[in-house]
Amino acid sequence: MSIACQLSFVRSTLPEDVTLVAVSKTHPVEAIREAYDAGHRVFGESRPQELREKYEALPQDIEWHMIGHLQTNKIKYIAPFVSLIHSVDSARLAEAIQREATKCGRTIEILLEIHVADEETKSGWEIGELMRYVGTAPFARMPDVCVRGVMGIATNTDDGEVIRRDFTELKRCFDLLQPYFGARFNVLSMGMSHDYPFAVECGSNMVRVGSLIFGERDYAK
C-alpha cells in the first residue's frame, strides 16, 4: 500500500475534529513529500536535529510537531519554527523553552506530557507533581509559552482494558488541568498506530500515527 493510501485509510477512521499527526521519524524526506503531495500538512518527529533538517528540505507550510523526549540544549534547533512540542515533562524544560521562545521573539505552544503507563521507562509528569507546579510563580512567568493541553502514552500491551484505563486517566488529567489555562487549553494528544481507536473513544483529539502510515521503522539505518 502506498503512503497516500495508508494516509487516507487512517484519516477515514478518524472523526473530522481529530488532528492526525503523521509521525515521520526515521523516514526519509521523500516519504514525507509523498504524504505532503497527498495533502497532508502535520508531521511529527522525535529528534531535534532530524526535525530541523527535514524542515529545511521541505515546504514551509508544513506544521512540525516535536513528539519525542527533548533535551534543553537541543531546543534551539526547533524553537524558531516548531508548531507544537508534545513532550514537555519537566519544569526545567518548560522554563528553557520559555527562554528560547523569547530569543526567537515568538510564542511556543506546548503540551504537558503526563506519565500514566505501567512502564517506568516512559517519561512524563506524575499528575500530583504537575498540579503543584502549575500553581507556582515560575509557571505563571512564562509569557512566551502557551500551554495547549496534555499528551500521554498508554502502556504497551494488547490488553484493551489496560489501554482504556490509561487513556481514561489522561482524559481525567486534562479535565483537572483545564481550569488553570482556559480556552486555549484544548488539545488532548493520545493514541498511536496500535491504540488510537481506543484513544479516540476516550476523548483524544490529536493522534500520533507513524508505522501505520509510513511502514515499520528501521532504526539501524
Ligand SMILES: *Cc1c(COP(=O)(O)O)cnc(C)c1O
Ligand atoms: C514514534 C512515536 C509515535 C508513533 O508510533 P507508531 O507506533 O509508529 O504509530 C507516537 N508517539 C510518540 C511519542 C512516538 O515516539
